[in-house]
Amino acid sequence: MAASALTAANAADEFDSLPGPQRAALFLLLLGEQHGKPIWAMLDEEEVRSVSHAMVQLGTVDASTVERLIVDFIQRLSNSSVSGSVERTEQLLMKVFPADQVAIIMAEIYNTSGKRIWTRLSQIDAEILANYLRSEYPQTVAVILSRVRPDHAARVLTMLPDDFALDVVNRMLKLETVQKEALHHIEETLRLEFVGAVAQTAKRDAHEAMAEVFNAFDRQTETRFLSALDDLNRDAAKRIRQLMFTFEDLTKLDPASAQTLIRQVDKTVLCKALKGSPEPVRTFFLGNMSSRAAKNLNEEMESLGPIRIKDVDEAQLAMVNLAKELADKGDIMISKNRAEEELIY
Structure with missing residues (x-):
């Protein structure tokens, strides 16, 4: 027991004495060529030089120290939160792949996520969307309303202040091709600040949900349930009929x-x-x-x-x-x- 404790203490001392570059060097040696190659590719020239010098100076490292390194890494990883975003993804890919390949991948990501945003935006209640857009620049609102369904854009415009709505319409008429970077920024802002928040907080009208259920009934069942509902709650039956x-x-x-x-x-x-x-x-x-x-x-x-x-x-x-x-x-x-x-x- 005493020897074991002494070995653990020595390993802890040896690990604590290792500077950051030597810890990185040791970890890359453990990963080997196949698994370490992607990490090497992410390092800049100065980092590669620093880790290489540390690797040469490393010498023989005790197995217990290696174990301590792995445990320390796992603990740091488990206590760290990870945040992913379009920008972070693009930065990471640029360090690993050629720029032209990254451009193709990011274009696919932007197109897919962008389409989802505009489809989702067209499904959000017009009044909720109008309230959000009131505080935006007219040019930004013009870009947004030019990309949602025309009928939805019309409903939103009627809910905006007259002068503001007229300014937006005028800008929509003059709107030219929007730069990709600007459009991607708008899409990401909408996704993070608005669409996600609405999805979490919006409460669905029970009548709307029931109208969809009635839409799925065959004709005879639909008639039977609506007739029965007329006797129990005529207002609810009327509302469902309007929404169906x-x-x-x-x-x-x-x-x-x-x-x-x-x-x-x-x-x-x-x-x-x-x-x-x-x-x-x-x-x-x-x-x-x-x-x-x-x-x-x-x-x-x-x-x-x-x-x-x-x-x-x-x-x-x-x-x-x-x-x-x-x-x-x-x-x-x-x-x-x-x-x-x-x-x-």
């Missing part, structure tokens, strides 16, 4: 959006959905197709023969879900409010 997006609501799509949906949906799904739809809905979709395509679809619907209501409901739900996905991407515009569809002559 049904297959019939697809007739509110503008022609360009309707045609985009038709191009994206599987033709078998479209055929089943329209075969069981009311005549006005069928007329709407056929009217947004070429004469030849409409004729072919009518012939395909006739050739289907009788189909189950369940198959129709599934096809119509698939079209509704696809429409929502396309709207989230900004490929089409969805309006739930019938008042928005009224025309003024």
Whole structure:
């Protein structure tokens, strides 16, 4: 026991006496060529020189001292927090890989994270977004609103002070290509300061969640539950009906959006959905197709023969879900409010 304690004490003394460069040198010797090479690549010229000199002077190191080095490293690592960011990642990669390779990797990262930010921003309540943008520079707001869905940008603009909104609109009209660095900075700021905070604090309206549940019901179940809810809580039933997006609501799509949906949906799904739809809905979709395509679809619907209501409901739900996905991407515009569809002559 005494000898063991003495050995441990000697190891501790030897380890404590090792200067930083020699500790680094010892650690790199332990890692060897294969695992140590990436670390060598991250050192600048002066650091390589310092560690190399320390390595030459190291001599033979006792196994217990080596063990002490590893334990010390693990303790430091476990007590340290690690923070990752776009800037930190790019700096690290630049020390390991050629600049042109890093540029390709970072471009992919920026494009992926950037797309997610703008999609998420288009889903955040317009009033919440407007309140955040009030304190930003008009030029920054112009860049942000130029990249979210047009219908969402319109709602946000109506909630901003008139003079401020007009300044933003004027800047959006004059907006030229935004430098990548500036755009990346805006995206990173939005991700860190706004989108993440909203995701953590926002409470979802229970009626919105229930409307999505009702959207997933087949037609008979939906009718049964809404009728029962009418008797229990008429206001809640009314609110859910307003929030629900049904297959019939697809007739509110503008022609360009309707045609985009038709191009994206599987033709078998479209055929089943329209075969069981009311005549006005069928007329709407056929009217947004070429004469030849409409004729072919009518012939395909006739050739289907009788189909189950369940198959129709599934096809119509698939079209509704696809429409929502396309709207989230900004490929089409969805309006739930019938008042928005009224025309003024």
